[in-house]
Amino acid sequence: MSSFTVVVTTTLPLIALISLILFFLLPLPTSAAARTILRRGDAIAVEDHATDFLVSPDGTFACGFYNISPTVFTLSVWFTRAADRTVVWTATPGRPVHTRGARLAFDHQHGALILTDYDGATVWNSTSTPVVSSLARLDNSGNFVLVDAGSTGHVVWQSFDSPTDTLLPGQRFTATRHLTSRGGRGRLLAAGYYSLGFSDYAMLSLFYDNHNFSSIYWPNPYNNYVANKRKIYNFTREATLDDLGTFLSSDDATFAAADRGAPAAGRVRRRLTLDADGNLRLYSLGGNTTWSVTWMAFGNPCIIHGVCGANAVCLYAPGPTCVCAPGHERADPGDWTKGCRPLFRRRDGCERSTKLVALPHTDFWGYDLNNGENLPFHECADRCRQICSCVAFQHKEQFMECYLKSVMFNGRTFPGLPGTVYIKVPADYDVPKIQVNQWKTLGGGLAVQEYIPQCDIAGGAESFLLNVSSDSIKSEPGKKQVWSYLYGFLSALLFVEAVIIGFGCWLFSNRGMFRPSRVWAVEEGYKLITSNFRRYTYAEIKRATANFTDVIGSGGSGVVYKGAKAMLKIAVSCLEEDRAKRPNMRSVVEALLSVEDETRL
Template sequence: MENEHSSALSTITLFLIISLLNPLASPAPQSSLSKESSLSVEEASEVLVSPDGSFTCGFYRVGTNAYTLSIWFSNSAAKTISWTANRDHPVNGLGSRVTLQKDGALVLTDVDGTVVWTTNTSSTQANQAQLLNTGNLVIKDPQGNILWQSFDLPTDTLLPTQPITKTKKLVSSMAGGSVSSGYYSFFFDNDNVMKLIYDGPDVSSIYWPNPDYSIWINGRYNYNSSRFAVLDENGTFQSSDRLSFSACDMGEGIKRRLTLDYDGNLRLYSLNALTGLWSVTWDAIQNFCDVHGLCGRNGICVSNTQKPMCACPFAYEMNELSDWTKGCKPKFNISCGDSQQLRFVELKKTDFWGFDLNYTPSVALGGCLELCEKDCSCVAVGYKTGSGDCFTKSALFNGRNNPDFPGSLYLKLPMDVETSDFYVLQVHEPICHATRTAVATSKYEGFISGGTKWGYFYWFLLAFGLIEILFILFGWWFVSKRDKKQPTSIEEGYKLIARQFKRFTYAELKKATGNFKDKLDRGGSRAVYRGVLEDERVVAVEKLDDVIQAEDFWAEVSVIAKIYHMNLVRIYGFCSQRSHKFLVSEYAENELLMGSRASNWKAEGEKEEEIEPELELLGLVRMLKGKLGGSDGSWIDDFVDARLNGLFDHRKATVMVEMAISCLEEDRTNRPTMDSVAQILMSLDDEPTYHGQHSSQ
């Protein structure tokens, strides 16, 4: 029966666990959106999934209560975004939705109904928006013609088969983890050559291909008018300006992306289908410091490290401690005039690209410095040792410190600025762990936190799980309670003895008694076995066979538990394990527990006051049972008050003692009822009294 209960409980538990792990059946993903249908920002399940499952389109959380309509790689560990509709205008986490309207336009609206982004397909026959296996979101008419596609509006990523033309460009994000537009672009310039440009708040400059070299030396070709480039599915990129490169793991079946990262480098990535992680299989720039704008105005990029690091020149400090793109600012002021004394500080192996006021070849260092000293607009001098090339600078942008550079930069400073002959650049990471957080711009942004739509879902799962757990516990209690239920009287006895003695296990007693093989003959109704505990104590193990005997035994134990005496065997403990009920007591040889007491009743009279009343009662009962069988009734005189001087009816006294002893019989069926006791006492009262006579008379 126990096995059946256990099996049933296991089945119920397994079913509930499975249902808990999958509380809601997920609907089949859809790849298209029909006319007048929409996706809601509040429903995480409302997304479009490409037929092969590679791409997902929906609302993507980019900041505090800020979401974008994006397409991402479904199988990438970080859900990498490949396209975003509203990268610079995130919407609210409540009430925002994207709808394929009746007029054919795909419209993204904020919580207040403001149109944040829309396609140019209004007043067309568009009836479906679909996400293709290529990661291209398209809008089609009933004939299947593509009226609009996300491939025509790339953000920072180019996917295989997605072309880039003279009207398209990739724009980096502002920082890692951000989707907002940054300062770097990959595009076709007016000379028909693909380039990387830094277009910052202060300056704009092309940095790839190398601006110091001609188009031909850079291996490009500008005599073309198509301005077309594409990355194929094998991992090869080809452009009309003869730019061509391939992934180091080129071949079919690999998900790839060409991304202009926030640090200004163009990289080709391949996705590991097993881990969901990306690996770089090609990059445009190997020297980090060849990227312009990393360290901002007056900042210096240090290239002898594993990653780009920024530093401020001597006597300069950061404009904004959290963002190196803001550059450095001088801690001094220089005024134009002959009255201010100037000096120059050398920064070895350092150069700043561009912003040259003058170029003077083959000049001595002193003459070069004098040119800058006389020019109020000059802030520094670049000087190449050996060739004597002198470059006076009007501004300091795109600084680089390179051990291979054959020259130095000389900063122009006021004479009162304390200088040192030895200055070490204090380098830092370009972004300095800057936190660029997107925040919804809607006036309703306070309605909901960014994670609320998930919060409702998680709270539902938590409540559902708690209900299931309570149900499991209730089932376990219901199945097992019958096995554990015991008569109330016995429970009370166990509680009493548990407070006084040790609780043994059935296995311990089985081992101690040698599997209950040494049975003792104690003359009682219960089986008693001899045993030896682990501490070598010899014990008697008494088995309780039924409830009635157990109830009688607890009555005696309740007395024994309160007293300790040299003539009373000790109770060491008990066992209560399912149907196994035992008492463990001190082992005594076959001798009457109170025999010595009975034989020396008078001789040890001086110790009577030391004996507990409970112990007296137990010993007295055992002794009187032996006296009752004797032929001489003179023993009764020892138990009647001596002050009566023998003037009592011996027969009546003997009957009352016999009645008292019978009330203490171990077997309750041998005890007289109260009616019998009353009748006996009344009959004695009716008999004549014989004072001073024995019952035998």
């Protein structure tokens, strides 16, 4: 009994010691580190980004340090169900923090969230004025909020008031808020050139601004607000996306997800994102972990402004592909949004002689020096040559419309696009042939093929076809084309006229189909009535007068003979000067004096 007691008393301290050592040495499970709220005085360190973060009650969203790269982090909110942990909000998209020393602290004194970098410098602050808040939480909607210390639970600050590039269901979109795209490849942390917001006319619009050029590209800038089915001057300026996938705006900008109301395994999550390529897309996340596009603003990305940059043309076949305009080269081999630069030097004066390079079925949107005039091609070309700031012009021959361009921007081409763009280059400049490969002739033009990187983020190489006029490097391509059409039309017209004249001569000649023939009297009389008079041959008159045997009288102009022509009684008179030739008369100068029906004689 005593020995058993000794064993027990010596074993228990050993077990306790081992348990204590394991408690301090072994890490806690990951699920135990995830939080649902932050209280005043709490903090999250960037070193613990893999285990220390906030989660929404249903586990759909998470908030914490998001690793852009192994050494760069941002304070973000992301989807946990998505395979790529899609980010829907970032505190400072253009100002990341380092992988060491950065902290998100719930300031005890002011009750605000403060993000600091490795050196203690404040990168972001949730509030600009001191407030009293008791906790921070992440809602099931994806909204990161600060709640005050009172019993009302009033929201002091929320991430929904400062969206980045994504709008979530239930998030109000007002006049003071914008969606801004992220930069493309190589510029993931920089803001993009595209934004969504309300214009000065209170119309929800997509804007392009690269700090040199700016424009609205959605809704269609070619149309007015009536054609775009929008309302203006409605200063409510509010829009929202619901859980079903329907988007409603105060200016009547309305659209819905393709799977709206469709059954799905589990709850369908949605987000409206302005992507880096400038396209506004609505995404749905069903039972799997992959997003699907259920609506987008543009089916043809070439319509989006700035896709290929300045002095470049976008082709859609079926993905967007960029090509530099003739006489230009890429400004940045890794970024098509930088456009192309000219290979020739432009002078300030207009004294330099120029020639024109034609791009059929092409247009550069906007930046017109005029509002569009009705001018023939030659006047339009002369106008552009006389204006130093005119670098190109578009001419629509069918409508006689002339558009002078000060900048070649937002270029696009596709079959059926009316109009041809003529680029003004120095007359002594030889347009390089290295840019294109002549493939085959297509009805007055050349189909050219070139292998270049695509415009999209994925990159890669793809071939394309661009129709270029066969006279594109002539000094005045339009003139030759116009005169060729004119000469062809005149030649065809003269040929048709010659054929008609020749056929008419044969038709009415003695050898034609109306040569003398014996016809019925009724038909002969009808011809005489309808044509008034007819010329008869000497042989016909000789037979009708029985060889001039029956004289019925004489007049001032000559002898009158009685004759008969079928069922008609006729009288023939010879001129006085030909009386001596009465029996052997060879020419008759007066064919018929009177014609009467036999029944009336």
